[in-house]
Amino acid sequence: QVQLVESGGGLVEPGGSLRLSCAASGFTFRDYYMTWIRQAPGKGLEWVSYISTSGTTMYYSDSVRGRFTISRDNAKNSLYLQMNSLRAEDAGVYFCARGKYSHTFWGQGTLVTVSS
Amino acid sequence: QSALTQPASVSGSPGQSITISCTGTSTDVGAYDYVSWYQQHPDKAPRLMIYDVFKRPSGVPDRFSASKSGYTASLTISGLQAEDEADYYCSSYTSSSTRIFGGGTKLTVL
Numbered sequence: 001q002v003q004l005v006e007s008g009g010g011l012v013e014p015g016g017s018l019r020l021s022c023a024a025s026g027f028t029f030r031d032y033y034m035t036w037i038r039q040a041p042g043k044g045l046e047w048v049s050y051i052s053t054s055g056t057t058m059y060y061s062d063s064v065r066g067r068f069t070i071s072r073d074n075a076k077n078s079l080y081l082q083m084n085s086l087r088a089e090d091a092g093v094y095f096c097a098r099g100k101y102s103h104t105f106w107g108q109g110t111l112v113t114v115s116s
Numbered sequence: 117q118s119a120l121t122q123p124a125s126v127s128g129s130p131g132q133s134i135t136i137s138c139t140g141t142s143t144d145v146g147a148y149d150y151v152s153w154y155q156q157h158p159d160k161a162p163r164l165m166i167y168d169v170f171k172r173p174s175g176v177p178d179r180f181s182a183s184k185s186g187y188t189a190s191l192t193i194s195g196l197q198a199e200d201e202a203d204y205y206c207s208s209y210t211s212s213s214t215r216i217f218g219g220g221t222k223l224t225v226l
Contacts, residue, residue: 035215044119044220045154045162045205059214095161101209102152102167109161 002026002105004096009110016086016114022079022096022107030074033100036081039109040092049081050100064090086114120145120206120218127224133194136221138206139187144216146187150209153182153191156220157202165204166191193223201225 008020022034035050049060049070058070069082079096091114097103121139128134138145138153145151151169154162164173166182169189182191189208193200206218 037217044203045156045207045217047207047215047217050215059212061214101150102164102207103154103162104164104167104173106161106163 002098004098004105004107006094006096006107006110009094009112011113011115012086013116014087014114017082017084018086018112020081020083020094020096020110020112022081024077024079024096024098027098027105029072029077032098034070034072034079035097035099035103036070036079036094037097037103037106038090038092038094038112040089043092046092048094051079083112086112088114090114120208120216122204122206122218122221124219125222125224127226128193128196129226130196130198132196133192134196134223135193136191136204136206136223138189138191138208138218140189140208140216141187143211144208145184145189147211148209149184151182151184151189152207153180153189154205154207155200155202156205162205196225198225 003025005023036048051058051070055072067085071080093109095109096107098105149169153166156162169184179195204221
């Protein structure tokens with residue numbers, strides 16, 4: 001069965017960096033676009049970024065462009081999100097999800113806390 | 117880009133029908149048939165309920181239906197059940213090749 005498992009969240013100071021990972025299994029990872037979506041505490045869903053199957057095309061939301069970098073390793077069935085220059089408003093649960101236009105499968109999320 | 121516009125809350129009694137609207141612009145909802153709807157229960161990951169405006173994934177009850185007209189997409193839940201109580205989010209592809217979500221609608225089953 002399809003599984004997406006995020007990791008790498010934690011407490012980081014403003015201005016710091018964090019790298020999230022998403023381990024995929026149960027499907028042919030290299031055949032699917034992958035997406036990061038986040039949710040601030042008590043708030044709605046916010047699309048963050050997606051990456052093409054080959055990893056050569058990436059798009060970002062205005063709020064993270066220039067600070068976050070999405071990448072993937074198809075040999076390791078893994079998706080990543082490098083987050084730099086973190087701000088308080090970047091805090092929340094980060095979900096990885098399969099697909100470009102819609103997402104049938106989601107991970108359980110990993111919590112990022114930005115605080116001094 | 118601003119979020120798609122959804123009502124903050126809707127409510128209905130068991131067995132009734134409710135509709136949640138999702139209003140965008142000519143560069144997102146109005147431009148593409150890539151509108152999807154998600155259900156989220158507290159502390160759970162979202163669940164895809166509708167994709168490509170009106171298509172239901174396997175396992176989603178046919179009580180859930182959706183459509184689009186102009187810049188507004190709509191999700192209708194008929195025969196409301198207690199387990200339908202959740203937050204619902206719409207999402208659309210955009211002309212910038214990005215995605216955008218609605219602000220979310222809290223459905224209360226009375």
